[in-house]
Amino acid sequence: CREEVVWWAFTADICMTLFKGILGLMSGSVALVADSLHSGADVVASGVTQLSLKISNKPADERYPFGYGNIQYISSAIVGSLLLIGASFLMYGSVVKLIVGSYEAPSIFAALGASVTVIVNELMYRYQICVGNENNSPAIIANAWDNRSDAISSAAVMVGVIASVIGFPIADTIAAIGVSALVGRIGLELIGKAVHGLMDSSVDTELLQTAWQIATDTPLVHSIYFLRGRHVGEDVQFDIRLRVDPNLRIKDI
Numbered sequence: 747c748r749e750e751v752v753w754w755a756f757t758a759d760i761c762m763t764l765f766k767g768i769l770g771l772m773s774g775s776v777a778l779v780a781d782s783l784h785s786g787a788d789v790v791a792s793g794v795t796q797l798s799l800k801i802s803n804k805p806a807d808e809r810y811p812f813g814y815g816n817i818q819y820i821s822s823a824i825v826g827s828l829l830l831i832g833a834s835f836l837m838y839g840s841v842v843k844l845i846v847g848s849y850e851a852p853s854i855f856a857a858l859g860a861s862v863t864v865i866v867n868e869l870m871y872r873y874q875i876c877v878g879n880e881n882n883s884p885a886i887i888a889n890a891w892d893n894r895s896d897a898i899s900s901a902a903v904m905v906g907v908i909a910s911v912i913g914f915p916i917a918d919t920i921a922a923i924g925v926s927a928l929v930g931r932i933g934l935e936l937i938g939k940a941v942h943g944l945m946d947s948s949v950d951t952e953l954l955q956t957a958w959q960i961a962t963d964t965p966l967v968h969s970i971y972f973l974r975g976r977h978v979g980e981d982v983q984f985d986i987r988l989r990v991d992p993n994l995r996i997k998d999i
Contacts, residue, residue: 748886751877752799755889756792758870759785762863762896775856775910776843777903777922780836781863784899784929787832788892791825795889802885815978819943822888826936829895833930840922852918854911860904867897882981884943888936895932899925949975949982957984966990966998 763785770778798821806813874890877883906921948954954975961970972987 747877748881752796759788769859773853773856775852777906777918778856780922781903787828791892794821794824795885798885815981818885819940821885823940825888826933829929829933833926836926843919857904857907860900863900864897867893895929
């Protein structure tokens with residue numbers, strides 16, 4: 747699943763970008779067209795994620811003795827940045843339309859298109875978040891939240907389109923503003939988590955306690971006087987210092 751999940755996401759995002767873009771132009775929905783741009787950013791994000799997973803699989807070498815796992819945090823930050831930039835442009839365009847007053851009610855078909863994308867993106871989110879959690883992959887988890895943000899934004903578009911059709915044409919533009927705010931927030935959260943990981947944040951206390959117990963139960967280990975851990979992409983690395991018998995030889999370990 748780890749190798750296949752991003753390709754599924756990549757394919758789904760391309761289909762959703764084309765589907766929402768064409769339907770948005772045909773139906774006259776500003777929010778749906780803007781949402782298609784969000785999916786376009788998802789295509790780029792999926793490509794970045796796929797590349798980061800491939801790089802992170804490389805074994806440690808002399809240049810990077812701790813491996814390439816942190817590339818996944820960089821990937822997560824790139825995804826978050828794309829979401830934030832896209833949200834900013836979407837917000838600006840929608841606010842300008844609102845100020846100028848150039849808005850009109852779209853076709854009801856835009857609501858149908860939005861409902862389809864809600865279902866597809868929510869399914870992709872559930873699939874990716876499962877694979878990401880099972881593999882402890884920041885890159886896949888970030889991509890999953892990208893799909894969840896797309897599902898939520900499409901839901902907002904659907905509500906806005908329906909409100910526009912029943913007599914409130916301004917609702918479509920307001921929905922686009924709401925979508926951009928939501929997408930921007932998710933982008934900031936992904937960037938924050940990536941920075942947290944790159945700063946070598948500590949692992950959970952429960953995991954440290956488990957490592958401590960395993961080391962304590964290991965034969966020839968007298969005691970432990972130092973233990974810390976950090977996340978390196980999908981892996982967790984521990985720095986542990988032990989007390990052993992001073993007469994113990996390395997070959998006997």
